[in-house]
Amino acid sequence: MLKDIYYENPFITYDHIPIGICIINSNFNIIFWNRTLEAWTNIQREEVAFKNIFELFPHLQSPKYKARLKLMFDGRPPMVLSPMLNEYFIPIKDAEGKYQAQTVTLSSIPTNETGSYNVIIAVENVATLFNKVQQYRMIKNQAIDELNRRIEAEEKSKEYAKKLEQLNSTKDKFFSIIAHDLINPISAQYKLVKILKDNIEQFSKEDIIDIIAEIENSASQTYKLLENLLTWSRSQLNRITVNIEKHNLTKIIEMAASDVSSQISLKKISFEINENCNSTVCCDSNLLATVIRNLLSNAVKFTNYGGKISVSCRIDDDFTYIFIEDNGVGMDEETLSNLFNLDKTQSKLGTNKEVGTGLGLVICKEFVEKMNGEISAESKLGEGSKFTIKLPNCPN
Amino acid sequence: MDNSKKILIVDDSIVARMSLRKILSKKFSNIREVSSGTEAIELLKTEQFDCLLIDYLMPGINGITTIKILREMGINSPIIVISANQQKSIVDKFNELGVVAILKKQVSEQDLFDAVEKALPSYGG
Amino acid sequence: MSYELTQIQQEAILELLNIGVNESTNILSEILNVEIDLAIPQIRIITSDRLIDELKDLGKEDYSAVNMEFHNSFSGISQIVFSQDSANKLVDVFSRQVLDTYEFDEIKADALVEIGNIILNAILATFSNSLNHEFEFYVPVFFENYKKDFFEQRLKFIDEVVLLGKAIFRIEELNISGDIILFFNIKSFQYFVSIIDLYINKIS
Numbered sequence: 106m107l108k109d110i111y112y113e114n115p116f117i118t119y120d121h122i123p124i125g126i127c128i129i130n131s132n133f134n135i136i137f138w139n140r141t142l143e144a145w146t147n148i149q150r151e152e153v154a155f156k157n158i159f160e161l162f163p164h165l166q167s168p169k170y171k172a173r174l175k176l177m178f179d180g181r182p183p184m185v186l187s188p189m190l191n192e193y194f195i196p197i198k199d200a201e202g203k204y205q206a207q208t209v210t211l212s213s214i215p216t217n218e219t220g221s222y223n224v225i226i227a228v229e230n231v232a233t234l235f236n237k238v239q240q241y242r243m244i245k246n247q248a249i250d251e252l253n254r255r256i257e258a259e260e261k262s263k264e265y266a267k268k269l270e271q272l273n274s275t276k277d278k279f280f281s282i283i284a285h286d287l288i289n290p291i292s293a294q295y296k297l298v299k300i301l302k303d304n305i306e307q308f309s310k311e312d313i314i315d316i317i318a319e320i321e322n323s324a325s326q327t328y329k330l331l332e333n334l335l336t337w338s339r340s341q342l343n344r345i346t347v348n349i350e351k352h353n354l355t356k357i358i359e360m361a362a363s364d365v366s367s368q369i370s371l372k373k374i375s376f377e378i379n380e381n382c383n384s385t386v387c388c389d390s391n392l393l394a395t396v397i398r399n400l401l402s403n404a405v406k407f408t409n410y411g412g413k414i415s416v417s418c419r420i421d422d423d424f425t426y427i428f429i430e431d432n433g434v435g436m437d438e439e440t441l442s443n444l445f446n447l448d449k450t451q452s453k454l455g456t457n458k459e460v461g462t463g464l465g466l467v468i469c470k471e472f473v474e475k476m477n478g479e480i481s482a483e484s485k486l487g488e489g490s491k492f493t494i495k496l497p498n499c500p501n
Numbered sequence: 502m503d504n505s506k507k508i509l510i511v512d513d514s515i516v517a518r519m520s521l522r523k524i525l526s527k528k529f530s531n532i533r534e535v536s537s538g539t540e541a542i543e544l545l546k547t548e549q550f551d552c553l554l555i556d557y558l559m560p561g562i563n564g565i566t567t568i569k570i571l572r573e574m575g576i577n578s579p580i581i582v583i584s585a586n587q588q589k590s591i592v593d594k595f596n597e598l599g600v601v602a603i604l605k606k607q608v609s610e611q612d613l614f615d616a617v618e619k620a621l622p623s624y625g626g
Numbered sequence: 627m628s629y630e631l632t633q634i635q636q637e638a639i640l641e642l643l644n645i646g647v648n649e650s651t652n653i654l655s656e657i658l659n660v661e662i663d664l665a666i667p668q669i670r671i672i673t674s675d676r677l678i679d680e681l682k683d684l685g686k687e688d689y690s691a692v693n694m695e696f697h698n699s700f701s702g703i704s705q706i707v708f709s710q711d712s713a714n715k716l717v718d719v720f721s722r723q724v725l726d727t728y729e730f731d732e733i734k735a736d737a738l739v740e741i742g743n744i745i746l747n748a749i750l751a752t753f754s755n756s757l758n759h760e761f762e763f764y765v766p767v768f769f770e771n772y773k774k775d776f777f778e779q780r781l782k783f784i785d786e787v788v789l790l791g792k793a794i795f796r797i798e799e800l801n802i803s804g805d806i807i808l809f810f811n812i813k814s815f816q817y818f819v820s821i822i823d824l825y826i827n828k829i830s
Binding site: 515517519557558560586587588589590591606 | 634637638640641644645646648649651652655656661662663665667752755756826829830
């Protein structure tokens with residue numbers, strides 16, 4: 106009868122529960138190995154009967170297992186070893202070759218002898234739960250990655266919005282320059298031409314020459330402004346190609362200076378290019394010439410009759426510096442700080458009432474930056490200004 | 502019954518002192534007790550003992566510090582440590598200080614007398 | 627019913643508790659690989675309805691606890707409760723020794739069960755051995771995020787006393803310290819006290 110079997114072998118009940126049960130005696134020999142363990146490990150009970158558990162599973166000799174097992178033989182309360190913190194107790198591999206995650210409970214049961222105990226090792230397979238945890242962890246990490254990606258994308262679109270804003274403001278500036286700075290001189294030219302046409306009989310030859318000179322002056326400046334505007338807008342639209350090569354610096358300065366030579370002589374300004382500029386510079390010759398031309402043009406504009414403009418250079422191991430200095434009217438703090446700022450460009454009349462749009466310097470900054478350089482300015486009101494172009498040397 | 506040997510028990514727990522005394526008084530009659538390391542140090546400035554039983558975990562200065570200070574004072578009486586705490590680092594520290602034995606609480610009669618015998622080699626009774 | 631303990635009875639219980647917790651540090655230090663000091667400076671007796679107020683001392687209402695029931699002529703539930711701060715510190719030390727990478731939250735429960743189990747185990751074993759009383763022990767149970775009302779439900783022996791002590795742990799090497807609260811909810815407390823008296827008689 107089943108009842109009798111239970112009495113004969115009290116452990117037989119353990120064959121009917123889905124938990125791995127192994128019972129060891131105080132010599133650490135296995136005296137029971139249930140069916141579940143047989144199924145999990147493929148080790149039959151006959152194979153392990155009375156074998157020493159430490160010989161069968163040497164990893165159990167580590168103190169954290171051995172010490173706790175030893176204690177159990179004093180009749181202690183149960184101890185639990187969790188899967189997260191303990192390696193497998195009994196090594197059981199699953200279909201993928203991973204070790205089964207186990208929760209192990211150690212309990213002591215008294216034997217017939219007083220004061221003597223056996224220890225039950227109950228092994229619960231928590232692999233499914235464990236795997237679920239891993240899965241959820243993966244999902245969580247994926248969700249976090251996705252979240253980060255979205256945040257990045259949002260940042261990007263904010264960047265684009267900003268860029269768009271900038272472009273809009275550039276476009277607005279463009280239109281405002283056309284609307285204000287160009288319309289006036291052109292309107293003036295038109296008026297002059299009209300006056301000339303309507304009254305040419307009344308004018309003397311000298312008068313006519315004077316008026317034409319004025320028209321010519323205004324037209325030339327207008328042309329320069331328009332040129333500047335177009336250059337600037339092309340630069341904005343990145344339509345300007347940059348070719349960085351080695352060039353002779355003095356030649357480029359001379360080329361730029363030739364365009365302003367008439368104004369220089371008109372205002373009787375003394376102009377010199379220092380010898381230390383006679384050296385090789387790494388740049389795009391067109392861009393650099395435009396920059397220097399613009400800077401010289403400004404210098405001339407804001408220098409008084411009989412003043413002085415000088416161009417000098419300094420070359421060290423890594424950079425080439427070009428200094429354009431004048432002893433003209435200089436600028437105040439506010440103007441100086443907003444010099445290269447597009448939004449704050451102002452039209453300022455030169456010492457000879459020359460007009461400008463302020464775009465020139467903005468263009469200079471952009472061109473210098475296209476050559477990987479920097480531009481800066483110093484100035485003292487009433488004493489003059491000094492512009493510095495800093496360009497990296499060509500790698501040897 | 503040995504009247505000649507003076508034994509000092511150092512333990513903050515009255516129950517622990519009681520239980521040690523109970524065992525020791527089977528063979529010794531001259532037993533003193535103090536409840537802290539500091540008291541022990543004070544007492545040992547003026548009195549001599551043949552054997553000291555010192556607990557590890559006590560409020561104030563613990564057993565290790567007490568022994569260190571006693572040794573520095575030049576007191577070389579044999580010391581038996583009674584400690585529930587058997588952590589390796591602690592046991593090593595005690596051994597470095599040269600104690601006769603480190604007994605685990607709750608001390609059995611047999612273990613205690615074995616240790617005392619070791620500590621008092623002249624004791625034969 | 628008087629729930630007062632005499633001085634000597636308090637000392638006796640305290641001594642047994644301390645022997646127990648000290649024993650547990652033997653194993654804990656093996657696993658944590660650091661020297662750990664654990665001591666219970668004193669105990670108090672309170673009635674079980676006051677337990678919830680005591681737990682408020684732990685700060686928030688979220689704490690982790692491990693329970694272990696014991697049965698014989700006197701029975702009870704021993705419980706160890708970790709304040710969040712102490713729990714985090716212990717789990718951190720525990721897991722650094724045991725794992726390379728881990729998600730703190732995942733292993734927190736497991737680490738606390740093990741630590742709590744080791745401590746309670748040692749205490750109850752000491753009681754059992756010293757009082758010469760063999761208990762039947764039930765498998766430990768873990769509670770996380772212990773909320774007030776959940777605790778009330780679990781309180782098995784209402785109108786009985788609770789022996790409570792604060793265990794202070796220190797890990798010198800890592801400059802960590804914290805506290806763990808121990809409760810012993812003992813049914814038939816009077817009987818328990820009489821067993822303590824027997825023990826005192828035995829040793830005095």
